[in-house]
Amino acid sequence: QVHVVESGGGLVQAGGSLKLSCVASGSIFSISAMGWYRQAPGKQRDLVARWRSGGSTSYADSVKGRFTISRDFAKNTLYLQMNNLKPEDTAVYYCKLTQGIVSEYWGQGTQVTVSS
DSSP states (O other): OOEEEEEOOOOTTOOOOOEEEEEEESSOOOOOEEEEEEETTTTEEEHHHHTTTTEEEEGGGGTTEEEEEEEEETTTTEEEEEEEGGGGGOEEEEEEEETTTEEEEEOOOOOEHHHH
């Protein structure tokens, strides 16, 4: 069993910063990818940033240059540093861990609200 828990969300003014954390625990092995997704009210859940085994990263166009994804292997933690936040970044942010090819585990989400 794998558990994924996000933290670090909150309320911030436009132009501010937040750092999200995602801690994985349990039977963690063969992690092929970890990623951050977000879902605003009435919208679908979209990929924000992804880390793949081997170290490659990718970002949604809307966050490139503002968000940075990183991973601490020793702590089994994935981070998302978010700078220059905009009101349109407001959403629930979810962490997903992928084991192997088909096993996916989601966290419960953390709310990020950016005021204008």
